[in-house]
Amino acid sequence: MDILNDKIRELFPGECVNKGLSKSGILSTRALPSFVSDWLISKYAEADELDSVSLQRFLSQYLPDKSKADQIKHQLISERKAIKILAKFSVEPDIKTGEEWLEIPILDIKGKEGCISPTLASESLELLNGGMWGIGELIWKEGPKKGNGKIELISFKPFKPYSADLGYYREARKHFNDVSEWIDFLIKSMEYDPRSFDSVSQKLKMISRLLPFVEPRINLIELAPKGTGKSYVFGRLSKYGWLISGGSVSRAQLFYDIARKRRGIITRFDYIALDEIQTIKFSNPEEVVGALKGYLESGEYKIGAYHGEADASFVLLGNISISGKEPRNAIYTKSLPKFMQESAFLDRFHGFIEGWKLPRIKEGSVVKGYAINSEFFSEILHELRSDMIPNSIVSSIIYVPKDSDKRDATAIKRVATGYFKLIFPDIRSVDEVNIELFRTYCLNPAIEMRRIIRKQLSLIDEEYSDEMPEIRLLIS
Template sequence: MIEKLREYFDEMVVYKDLKKSNFFSALSLPSFLRDWLLKKFENEDGKFDIEEVSSFIHEYLPKKDEWISIKNRIIVENERVKFLTKISVDINIKNQEITFALPDFGLTNRETIIESDVWYQCKDELVKGKETWGVVELGYRLPDEELKIPGRIKLVSFTDFCPYSVDLDYYKETRAQFNIKEWIDIILGAIDYNADGYADEHEKLTMLTRLLPFVEKRLNLIELAPKGTGKSYLFGRVSKFGWLSSGGVMSRAKMFYDISKRTPGLVCGNDFIALDEVQTISFTDVDEMRAALKGYMESGVFTVGNYEGTADSGIILLGNISKGNMDEYKSMFSELPSAFHESALIDRFHGFIKGWDIPRMHDDLKISGWALNSEYFCTIMHLLREDASYRAIVDQLIVVPDHADTRDTEAVKRITTSYLKLLFPQVRSAEDVDIREFQMYCLRPAAKMRQIIKKQLGILDIEFKGKDVPVFSVRKTSNED
């Protein structure tokens, strides 16, 4: 399979040796950034010069505590400084002034400027999303006391982080060269896991369930798992398009919209918001946050004051669970914060991930071999979110029984669509779908994930007691007749 993977995906395959090499693990780089470096410096045998990579990292990947030194070089020494980071831009409506921020270093729009000639050179890259990764070159625009113009850090140039274009159609077509078991192993390798380290396919698929919010808009999930199963790593280190928040205080302003700053919150511009260690998260106003979450998770729309916004980010709750409570028939959600003890809010979560079916991380689960570049794969997953054709296929295939609960139907269809995108991206119509595989790998797992939510709702609220997810069937296609 490795030969076939390298043949079809060519430059998008890198050699990852997480089991033996401590070089990258010591740097604590996210997977997409590590694989970008591997792609840049590895030879065709998967080997790289550690000194060469170290030199690049030292020059282009400064740590946060080096920011004062960087500002000194730019402002006092009048140097131009280049480094790799994520950047966001803003255009002032009143005066057409274009500014930027570097969130990782605390540099705000009030301290910066992008002059018009630079903007026209790099605007196509900078307007792609809320934040963009790339190599920024910074300089200083001196203050002018007569004109009362303050000094600003200016953007001199910008080079996009992704030096290649991603061909989504090629990715879809190439999937057809692999069977489902091979493809599952390929995806695991793309997110840094060694497929041979898992006991069976069920463990593998439970792990891959974590990726569903990466490929589907506004997919809301809850996962409770023992410690050490890699929740934080997957949601926080694999993709540059999501946001992981660990513990602490969360406010409506931070999540949705800050009225005082007039800035959109985390749900705007991220593919998902994962609330890790959810038991330790507190909300500034529980009722306010609960109401905002219910409205947003239902429709993708939120209202804060006079501001109405829309977003596509999924909401993911991640929590550790005691061994005695790892049972879908017990009251598992009692371990969640009180904000999530309301059935109307829990009903808006589409599915539940049984994290205890994922093995605790050990060395044999770390990838050591050729695998898809994580940076490439996370971009593919991000692009798949925009493809509505998979939902159309699911709508055509699934037969909804009479009087089925609308939220159950939507949840099962949405999770089924996510599985279809992740595992069978090559399908272009209902006729392309293998019905047996569709039922086994998409529909049945989706119904089971929703059923756990339904059981927990029955424990929380007598109104839901005894109510199960409808039994969905699959409509035959012309190629099945």
């Protein structure tokens, strides 16, 4: 692992960070996204030593925790001075009044307690798309009459310290001659220690969680015992994803709110993950599943007279009861809410991740040493989504029989393309493809992920067979 550490430091001198520093001390007590904590480490660490005094000073001044929310509000009102903080901000337009309402979760500011000028809202469109982390300058704005005061955002600088340079990333990939070493690199980038996995197969299952990060409209189900890290990956690694954990979900929230004339979250993010799916309450389950069926199939949806399109991937995450090393029930989908157990709905998912085959996350599972920082990694994954060359390469080397089920074929191609983007980002033509490596690390895992979906369909609906199409490589 020391060799991998050295290689990461050599190939990514400006993007690597000592992850061990963010997993202990001051930052370990703060629930910060990885892309924020990594940036802080790179800013306040030198020669593997963290300047805790300077870091604490920065946190106290610019990154308050929720316990200081009332204190900051009091300061804004009583001193009438502007305050800058690093936080997540979001803006919600009010169609009825024409005003823009500001939300700052870390300060518990919501509803009509916060506002933003129309000019700044127009200049900072990312605030309208589900919100964004950044440096915001706040003032207390007195209302025209008593009782109408608000906290106003007067300036905003998005938190985006790195831009994705895919050429740079691809060139670095060429220096990893061994595929297993590159997979270890990806595991470390996900903030886990590669040594905590028993096999390459386990590691492939772990990085399969990144498929929705790099491939548009890939739909997955993962069921696993508690404590396998699925919530962390989907909730903390990237600002381009949205994790819903528990609570309630409506069709308006996901797709389109007719009353507010506002597009839903599925149009704003690279992926939507519904976590703890058994505990999520749906305002109208049939309505939600109906809209999802159309979207999962085509990327389109229709709500009333509104027709929309999106390319967000969709992920269901849930817990499953295990006996020994296998699920207690051979029908895995029994762990899903009843209204999601319909075969026509499940058939629209491209792959299944057997989360019970992943190790439980322990203290020793956390990444040690160097890895690329999460902000840079998330930008790279985001940019890979729009790279169409891998799709073309995969389509050129895979043979799909004419009598293949269309959903099976689409699923296998899409999952294989996702793996290709993750593991072989530097390959730009068919001539460069190592067919055996592609078979082992892309095609076979894709077929297996879809095979599980197909098997589950055959167990719950006699109209479905568990037979898979004989998809194979054109080049031997």
